[in-house]
């Protein structure tokens with residue numbers, strides 16, 4: 001569905017994206033993570049065909065995106081600050097979307113009205129920030145896009161609406177193979193909804209994997225040995241370790257079985273595998289890339 005090849009972008013001679021390549025399959029929910037200023041919004045804006053790359057390719061279904069009205073009419077980009085025409089009501093914006101997007105569904109628009117419970121005849125500018133965000137989802141999902149591009153999408157939404165919106169997105173992915181690209185700093189939300197993760201750091205892709213593979217490649221374990229002895233980690237790829245009394249906590253990269261066999265061969269008194277969140281994986285991977293992390297472990 002999405003094919004990004006050797007993408008480069010500079011602003012005022014500063015390199016913002018440097019040889020970024022990856023693909024996203026149709027029906028996938030892809031989480032784009034990265035530190036502040038990593039280039040996520042720039043990448044999403046290029047995917048939406050708003051700005052042009054200096055070199056490389058951004059293709060949707062084998063078609064270039066920039067200035068391609070046909071491709072752009074089948075995708076929607078929700079930027080971090082929603083845009084509406086001044087003084088427009090939701091109903092008026094819906095009329096505009098209907099003209100623009102060939103798959104617009106009036107029936108869905110009416111169904112979502114009941115779900116969001118917002119007055120379609122009220123000026124959007126008079127709505128709160130979270131209500132405006134709801135309007136942008138209401139319109140975007142009524143346009144039935146093949147690709148939904150979301151920049152910090154859940155900002156300002158309360159927990160109930162967040163759940164509703166996530167369910168709607170998942171439903172569209174399941175029912176009609178909509179593809180979703182999400183950039184967010186809220187890693188719990190990303191973990192909840194995404195099946196694929198890409199981490200962008202200083203304009204380059206640091207890691208790109210299925211979420212399940214990402215999780216099965218890195219492990220958090222606690223071990224303790226008789227007499228306070230330490231684990232001999234010479235055969236293991238330890239990315240972090242910490243002492244908690246007589247127990248040591250390790251974050252180890254590698255095949256789960258090999259890690260387990262190596263630790264067990266040293267006869268620990270205690271060996272436990274602890275669950276690792278996406279937030280922790282992000283912190284360790286960014287730490288490995290030289291991003292200062294100190295002791296921010298949970």
Ligand SMILES: Nc1ncnc2c1ncn2[C@@H]1O[C@H](COP(=O)(O)OP(=O)(O)OP(=O)(O)O)[C@@H](O)[C@H]1O
Pocket residue numbers: 011012016034035036037038039040041042043
């Ligand atoms: N139009 C522009 N002109 C000049 N520099 C820009 C422009 N847009 C972005 N940049 C620069 O590109 C870099 C990447 O910005 P971008 O907004 O893509 O990062 P981001 O990963 O989305 O960051 P954040 O997580 O903080 O939102 C930053 O250094 C930013 O200052």
